[in-house]
Amino acid sequence: MQQFQQYIGGVFSNGSATFESMDPATGTPWALMPEAKTEDVNAAVKAARDAFFAPEWAMMTASARGKLLLRLADLIADNAETLAKLETRDTGKIIRETSAQIAYVAEYYRYYAGLADKIEGAHLPIDKPDMDVWLRREPVGVVAAVVPWNSQLFLSAVKVGPALAAGCTVVLKASEDGPAPMLEFARIFDQAGFPAGVLNIITGFGAECGAVLTSHPDVDHVAFTGGPETARHIVRNSAENLASTSLELGGKSPFIVFDDADIDSAVNAQISGIFAATGQSCVAGSRLIISNRIKDVFLERLKAKAEAIVIGAPDDMTTEVGPLCTVGQVDTATQLCAASEAAGATIITGGTPLKRAGTYFPPTIIDCSDVPQAPCVTTEIFGPVLSLLSFDTEAEALRLANDTVFGLASGVFTKDLTRAHRMIRGIRAGIVWVNTYRAVSPIAPFGGHGLSGHGREGGLQAALDYTKVKSVWLRTSDDPIPDPFVMR
């Protein structure tokens, strides 16, 4: 079996222990991963701490940091094929998606390369005549970045890019599921020319590796992407080190279609909104909220498209939906579909795992319009399962859209401009896509409300979030400071 290595202080090693990684397409182990135990985590944080204060990094100009990030972006682009193949092999994400996504990951590093020397301080018009006061924006320190298994290269780029642009150092914990692309990324990062320890990449299990890292006394900020339950652990862990946190969590995003929408366009967007990444996407438009006036025609076209989706091996360029990453994901989807059906929902298509080797679950549509509190509607499934709700009025559509503990993304399909604006204003979510879905860019912030977390990734603000402001007071008078205890 291929052995992958962790990357600490610029050195590759096998880690204190190893664990097997499963190929989701076959359900069999294919590679050995380095399992970071407490001592590895401590070594990684020490390497990051040392690198943070070392002059090679601490004294490096922002422009020079930007140039290193640019070189990294070029290396990612050059190695995109290798990274894409590894992500496909280890997570089951289909090759046509990993290829496109990794090419775009390079753009995130380019964007943050450009921002490195644009993170500016300020000068304050202070209310004292003999003082000059200004603000320096300084890196927050050592960042613990913790990512889930889906789209790890992408989800780490939105943390590592701004953190390094701001001058932080990072310990990145890859998910224990599908860590191969991140460990290969370490080899690419190593060629970019950053000082040793600026980025350290480890993997391991949440209970030890994740918990030790996020509660470590030498960690200053925790940037987390994953589920809300794990986020609660992260926040509790941060009670130890009082690190700041940014949390990008799950979603149950509404996809609202009004009766004046372009139906074919909306159907295509809904297909990609829920079935892209085999539904394993935090922004999946997993709650279709459809006008009763077009429900039947929309559903007919949607069902036909869903049933025509090519399900197959993730490394086949013709595959449109591949396996889920883990057996647990299949079990979750199966149980939630069964529970929703038992509660009165109607399965339109799919609903049970495919009878073939690997972790395959088919594109599923489940009509929950009579049971809007069915488990499929309220719970994030993280699989290819679309729950359908229907409405008669705009107010009802908005109420259903906001009837969730999450608030990450949303989609609105309508040709009515004023209605679109009312929906944009009314929906409680970090993203509203109007007559489109799933568009992302390094330039646009990304993040949620409620159980979808807090903080934003992407855009200038994300880089500023990796800084702290230092107030500098400089006395401009040459007059001696009088003795404070001599009465005048």
Ligand code: NAD
């Ligand atoms: P998860 O929460 O189970 O795990 C995420 C990471 O946290 C893993 O690296 C895991 O090892 C680590 N972890 C687990 N327990 C920990 C602990 N006690 N302390 C510290 N770290 C710990 O998530 P998952 O199942 O791998 O991924 C799916 C979830 O991620 C979904 O909820 C999905 O919506 C969310 N997600 C969100 C976004 C976003 O940008 N908002 C993007 C992708 C995925």
